[in-house]
Amino acid sequence: MRLGTSSIPVCSNPTRPAGVRGADAGRPDAALARRLRRLTAAVVLVALAFAVATAAPAAAAPVPATAPASGSGGAPQGFGKRLLADLLALVTKPAHMDAHDWTSLGLGTLAVAGSATLDPRVRTWAQDHRSASSDKLATSIRPLGQWGAFAVLGATWLAGKAWSKPSLTSTAEDGLEAAILAAGVVTPVLKEVVGRQRPSYGAGHATFKPFAGGSSFPSGDATLAFSVASAFAAHASSFWVKGTAWGLAGLVGWERVHLDRHWASDVVAGALIGGAVGDWVVRRHESGGTTSAWAVVPSLGPGAVGVEVARSW
Numbered sequence: 335m336r337l338g339t340s341s342i343p344v345c346s347n348p349t350r351p352a353g354v355r356g357a358d359a360g361r362p363d364a365a366l367a368r369r370l371r372r373l374t375a376a377v378v379l380v381a382l383a384f385a386v387a388t389a390a391p392a393a394a395a396p397v398p399a400t401a402p403a404s405g406s407g408g409a410p411q412g413f414g415k416r417l418l419a420d421l422l423a424l425v426t427k428p429a430h431m432d433a434h435d436w437t438s439l440g441l442g443t444l445a446v447a448g449s450a451t452l453d454p455r456v457r458t459w460a461q462d463h464r465s466a467s468s469d470k471l472a473t474s475i476r477p478l479g480q481w482g483a484f485a486v487l488g489a490t491w492l493a494g495k496a497w498s499k500p501s502l503t504s505t506a507e508d509g510l511e512a513a514i515l516a517a518g519v520v521t522p523v524l525k526e527v528v529g530r531q532r533p534s535y536g537a538g539h540a541t542f543k544p545f546a547g548g549s550s551f552p553s554g555d556a557t558l559a560f561s562v563a564s565a566f567a568a569h570a571s572s573f574w575v576k577g578t579a580w581g582l583a584g585l586v587g588w589e590r591v592h593l594d595r596h597w598a599s600d601v602v603a604g605a606l607i608g609g610a611v612g613d614w615v616v617r618r619h620e621s622g623g624t625t626s627a628w629a630v631v632p633s634l635g636p637g638a639v640g641v642e643v644a645r646s647w
Contacts, residue, residue, distance in 0.1 A: 413507055417514065420615060424515055442606045450599035453539040457598070460591050472589040479555025479586040483513065483562045501569065508616050509565035516611035517558035521604060525549045534594045553596045556604030559586035564612025583608075 431439070449456075478486075487506045494502025529548035531537040542548065563583035567576040587601040596604075 413511070416507075416619070417511055420511060420618065421515060421519070423618070424519070424611070424614075438610070442610070445606065446599050446603045449602040450539070450597070453533075453597040453599055456591065457533050457539070457594070461594060464592065468592065472592045475585050475589045476555070476593075478582055479559045479589070483558050484510075487513070487562060504619075505566060505569040508569065508619060509562045509612070512561040512565050512608070512612040512615045513558050515615065516561040516608045517554055520607055520611065521552050521554050521557040524552055524603075524607075525554070530597075530600070532595060533597055539597050539599075550596055551600045551603060552607055553587070553590050553600040553604035555590055556583070556587045556596075556601045557608040559583040560605045560608030561612040562608075564609045565616055568613055568616035 487509045490502050490509075491506035494500065494504075494506065525548070527544055528551045529542055529544040529546050530551035531541040531543065531548050532550040533539065535541075560583045563579040566579040570576050570579070583605070587605055590596040590601050591598055
């Protein structure tokens with residue numbers, strides 16, 4: 335009598351408990367994140383190349399005493415010069431921080447650290463309250479932290495040109511510059527240095543691997559959304575415009591946590607960076623910090639100019 339044998343199929347990807355994902359679950363997101371970082375880097379490089387190309391002729395020509403202030407909706411040549419100058423000022427900013435700057439930095443650090451202690455609880459609550467409808471809503475909001483933000487800026491700029499509204503063009507230009515500086519320079523650098531793992535990787539909220547590809551801290555989408563919102567809010571006099579700008583940016587932050595793409599502290603950090611850079615860009619342009627302050631820094635120019643640069647920050 336011949337005994338038959340049977341094999342028991344083994345599942346290569348067993349079902350995990352609800353709300354818990356293994357490290358392999360994050361790989362598609364990691365590939366997407368790498369592509370988005372490369373795209374962002376390409377956009378920044380193109381913008382900087384454009385800035386260099388447009389700023390070079392202006393550097394050779396004498397600057398009129400009545401030159402228009404930055405952020406006034408001038409020609410693209412003005413935008414290129416402002417971008418390069420403000421990038422230089424932002425990079426050298428830590429060497430020129432005053433007591434107010436250090437206080438703001440300290441409060442921001444405390445806010446991020448405080449929210450980090452709540453990361454596991456916030457994540458658990460957010461994932462326990464997910465539904466098909468909430469996921470659909472969050473997915474529809476996500477473009478506001480990506481290409482949708484640039485679409486809003488473009489529409490605002492075109493409206494300003496079409497209706498001869500310099501306030502609209504200056505808002506769009508300041509918002510674009512803030513987005514490039516915050517989401518294209520500051521946040522990507524911090525992501526690489528900090529190397530925090532995303533919550534969907536299942537490694538825990540205290541997993542940091544500097545320069546190892548972690549891209550959770552800070553949130554790039556939140557940085558972009560809040561940098562644009564900050565520029566709009568700084569230019570607007572209407573409470574409704576300010577509220578709408580901040581409200582939409584806040585929804586982007588909620589979406590990142592809801593879809594398990596970021597820890598709450600990632601979003602808080604991104605919001606603070608975006609909001610601070612956006613406000614800094616607008617205030618710097620309103621104070622006229624583009625003709626002399628951004629053209630020379632203390633290490634490159636005479637001491638008198640260095641004092642003026644410090645005031646523009």
